[in-house]
Amino acid sequence: xxxxxxxxxxxxxxxxxxxxxxxxxxxxxxxxxxxxxxxxxxxxxxxxxxxxxxxxxxxxxxxxxxxxxxxxxxxxxxxxxxxxxxxxxxxxxxxxxxxxxxxxxxxxxxxxxxxxxxxxxxxxxxxxxxxxxxxxxxxxxxxxxxxxxxxxxxxxxxxxxxxxxxxxxxxxxxxxxxxxxxxxxxxxxxxxxxxxxxxxxxxxxxxxxxxxxxxxxxxxxxxxxxxxxxxxxxxxxxxxxxxxxxxxxxxxxxxxxxxxxxxxxxxxxxxxxxxxxxxxx
Amino acid sequence: xxxxxxxxxxxxxxxxxxxxxxxxxxxxxxxxxxxxxxxxxxxxxxxxxxxxxxxxxxxxxxxxxxxxxxxxxxxxxxxxxxxxxxxxxxxxxxxxxxxxxxxxxxxxxxxxxxxxxxxxxxxxxxxxxxxxxxxxxxxxxxxxxxxxxxxxxxxxxxxxxxxxxxxxxxxxxxxxxxxxxxxxxxxxxxxxxxxxxxxxxxxxxxxxxxxxxxxxxxxxxxxxxxxxxxxxxxxxxxxxxxxxxxxxxxxxxxxxxxxxxxxxxxxxxxxxxxxxxxxxxxxxxxxxxxxxxxxxxxxxxxxxxxxxxxxxxxxxxxxxxx
Numbered sequence: 001x002x003x004x005x006x007x008x009x010x011x012x013x014x015x016x017x018x019x020x021x022x023x024x025x026x027x028x029x030x031x032x033x034x035x036x037x038x039x040x041x042x043x044x045x046x047x048x049x050x051x052x053x054x055x056x057x058x059x060x061x062x063x064x065x066x067x068x069x070x071x072x073x074x075x076x077x078x079x080x081x082x083x084x085x086x087x088x089x090x091x092x093x094x095x096x097x098x099x100x101x102x103x104x105x106x107x108x109x110x111x112x113x114x115x116x117x118x119x120x121x122x123x124x125x126x127x128x129x130x131x132x133x134x135x136x137x138x139x140x141x142x143x144x145x146x147x148x149x150x151x152x153x154x155x156x157x158x159x160x161x162x163x164x165x166x167x168x169x170x171x172x173x174x175x176x177x178x179x180x181x182x183x184x185x186x187x188x189x190x191x192x193x194x195x196x197x198x199x200x201x202x203x204x205x206x207x208x209x210x211x212x213x214x215x216x217x218x219x220x221x222x223x224x225x226x227x228x229x230x231x232x233x234x235x236x237x238x239x240x241x242x243x244x245x246x247x248x249x250x251x252x253x254x255x256x257x258x259x260x261x262x263x264x265x266x267x268x269x270x271x272x273x274x275x276x277x278x279x280x281x
Numbered sequence: 282x283x284x285x286x287x288x289x290x291x292x293x294x295x296x297x298x299x300x301x302x303x304x305x306x307x308x309x310x311x312x313x314x315x316x317x318x319x320x321x322x323x324x325x326x327x328x329x330x331x332x333x334x335x336x337x338x339x340x341x342x343x344x345x346x347x348x349x350x351x352x353x354x355x356x357x358x359x360x361x362x363x364x365x366x367x368x369x370x371x372x373x374x375x376x377x378x379x380x381x382x383x384x385x386x387x388x389x390x391x392x393x394x395x396x397x398x399x400x401x402x403x404x405x406x407x408x409x410x411x412x413x414x415x416x417x418x419x420x421x422x423x424x425x426x427x428x429x430x431x432x433x434x435x436x437x438x439x440x441x442x443x444x445x446x447x448x449x450x451x452x453x454x455x456x457x458x459x460x461x462x463x464x465x466x467x468x469x470x471x472x473x474x475x476x477x478x479x480x481x482x483x484x485x486x487x488x489x490x491x492x493x494x495x496x497x498x499x500x501x502x503x504x505x506x507x508x509x510x511x512x513x514x515x516x517x518x519x520x521x522x523x524x525x526x527x528x529x530x531x532x533x534x535x536x537x538x539x540x541x542x543x544x545x546x547x548x549x550x551x552x553x554x555x556x557x558x559x560x561x562x563x564x565x566x567x568x569x570x571x572x573x574x575x576x577x578x579x580x581x582x583x584x585x586x587x588x589x590x591x592x593x594x595x596x597x598x599x600x601x602x603x
Contacts, residue, residue, distance in 0.1 A: 022391050072570060086337060089394055090526055091569050097519050098562035105555040214402065221395050252410045259403040266396055267384060 007139055007194035008216030009223075009231045010146065015187035017163040017226040019180050021073060021084075024092040026191045026216065027209025028099035029065060033057040033192030034199045034208055035107065038114045047115045054138065054196040061192025066185035068095065073184060077177060103206040112204040131200040138197045146190070159183060163226065218258045222265050224272025233273060237261065296444065303436050310548075312432040315504065317544035318439035322446050322497040324524040324536035329450050330490040331522075332530040333459070335466030336483060340381070340397035342517040343404045344491040345498025348374050349508040350408065350415060352499045353423040363424060363503070370499050371492055378491035382484040398515075405513035420509030423502050435504045442500060446493050451533055453489070462486055526565050529575025538576050 008026060015023050023029075040053040072091050076084050118130030150156040161169045162179050170176055194212065202208050219238055223230025238258050245257035265273065303311045327341045351370035355361045361369070381400060385393050408415045415421070427434045453459055461482045464472035473479050502508040528539020543561065550557035568575055 016391075022395075072566065075570065085391060086331075086335075087569055089337060089391075090522060091566055093519055093522060094526075094562040094565040094569070097516070097558055098566070101555040101558040101562070105559060217395065218399070221392070221399070225391065253407070255406040256403055256410070259399045259406075262399050263384070263396065263403075266392065270392065 005212055005215045005219060006143065006231060006235060007190050007197075008212045009219040009235070010143070010228070011187040011190035011194075012216055013220055013226060013228065013231060014190070015184055016220075018159060018183040019073070019077075021076070021088040022092070022225075023184075023187065024089065025096040025099060026188070027213030028096050028103075029061050029188040029191040030195035030209035030212055031103060031204075031206065032064065032099065033061050033195030034202070034204045035103065035195075036060050036192070037196035037199045038112050038204045041114060047117065050117045051138075054193055057196035058189045058193040061195075062185040062189035065188025065192075066181050068188075069181045069184035074177060074180065077180065100206050107206065109206060114199045114204060116200055129201075135197045135201055139194070142190070142193055142197075146186075214255075215258070218262050221262055221272055224274040227272070227274035230272060230274035299440055300437075303433055308432055311436050313544065313548050315432055315436045315439050317541055318436070318443045319497055319501045319504075320520070320524060320544060321443050321537050321540045322439075323494055323521050324528070324540045325443075325446055325450055326490040326493045326497075327521050328525050328530065328536045329453070329462075329486055332525065333454065333466060334462045334483060334486040336385070336487060337394045338385075338397045338487070338490075339394050339515075339518055340401040340404075341490065341494055341521055343401040343513055344374055344378065344494040345501065346408070346508070346510070346513040347377060347404060348495030348498040349423070349502030349512070350421070353421045353502055353508045354415070356424060357421060363426070367496070367499050367503075371496055374495035375488055375492050378488045379484065382487040385487070401513065401515070401518070405510055408510045408513065416509075418510060420507050420511075423506055423508055425506050426500065426503040430506075438500065439504070442497065446497075447533070447537065449489070449493070453486075454533065458482065458485070523561050523565050526568055527561070527575055529577035532575075532577050535575050535577040538580070542576065 008030065011029075012023055012026050015021060034057075036057040037050075037053045040056055041047055041050055045053055072095070073088065076087060116131055117134045121128055121130050121133055123133070148156075150159060158169070158174050158179060161172070162174065162176055162183075166176055191209075195209065198212075202211070215238070219231055219234045222238060223232075223234030238261065241257050241261045242254050245260075246254050249257075303314070306314070323341060323345065327338070330341065331337050348370045351373050352363075352366035355366045355369060356363060381397070385396055409418055411417070426438065454462075461472070461477045464475065464477055465479050465482060469479055498512070501512075524540040524543055525536045526539070527543055528537065529535030546560075547557055550560070572579070574581075
């Protein structure tokens, strides 16, 4: 499961890196992705074309995220809003509540079970659920595309530049506001694709984004906000802490060990393992 | 001077109305008013922390939960008398908030929000999981404060406590400490340079807010006779933020007005819980986006327009600083 949470963490982290904003509603974009995927494969495409569904779900969440950014988050950068951090936190938390309750209102508080993407398979001697395998491979493919995009293409390099120095990029002739919008869209699209891939594993219901969000945030904070190698190290250490805690202390408190690790790391290194202190100008 | 007297007379009138009101209401509405008063206390104290001091804590509801659980556990497991349970839960909470405050001081901005959020989740899942000690999801039955389920005495208890809380916050904000706190929010570096002990006052406001919240939580536990992890859900925190933002952040009366009006609307829309949350969330987004002052600023503008017959100079809450 560790790789799957990476999509969430990367989504949040990418947005934070570019815009210095935490998207508390990322779990709801995950949920929307799952709903879109469910609708598509049950009513329009059929199970055989689930991969098209994933793409469309990612596209939908991309558009929605870009729209949300254009309407709600962009004013932060044009000087209308004075309290940036507070504004972003309140607005995204309110957005999370809004989407969650809209989902209950439209779809009802039911759990939908999409059909399986693949039959159970065996890897060596291990019987594995086909859905997990597909989610794992799909995540790796998406991550590979994402990194190729970020490291090799011109636009990806522009994104890296925006996260390093906004005014500097502006002088180089890059439209920062437009890139913000696309970045927010990509971050939410990562979450949406995650939701679509995981739909048969975690099932589809209004609160299905909560668990991945919790893990995603833990990973981000432990690894340090805005740091991409941090995501992988933190994901690994979180997994180790949880299994060690479950083995040696008490297996029923698995959820707590991750948070305990988080508090411990923040106590020693207030900006996470790989994070840089915020620069105040 | 005249305006000041008018204000105090108006406030006394409001208090009088609040005292007389329950005689004309059904028990159900008294009960909801009491619950609303609990949220008033939470919103007002969070306003001190998140609004005035700028420490965006997301674990405010958790202190209420810790308070109610401490008191309930002491009474049930050890058999302490009720007043001792309440007092010791206060002291315990002061201790915990001191620890968390010291931990959080090293962080700023978004890390504080994330850490307090993590703390809230830890406490919630601990209470959920440790079934034998805390009762798990089923909660604990606590003894009632007045040994009766008639809401009237609880209403007065909460009213008194809410008034005391509002007074405490008002006194703090009018004293030297209030200026320190606002200075910290506006520019922490500048405040430090001017000789304000930012560390001490941040912990101070964190502790005051948490202890008052825990008192409210404890009383609430003894009012409904049940403590359960539901009060520790993140949606409680979201509710507190909704109250404060709709009422108007960084104003004395804002959270009170916001809480009462939103709770009233919530009671009216009780049948459609999703719809009401959708409405509140959209209102919060709209207020944050277009109209920073919230309800209280709106009322002030309307009042000015009636009073002066024209649009008064528009002073946003952010510039006004009071």
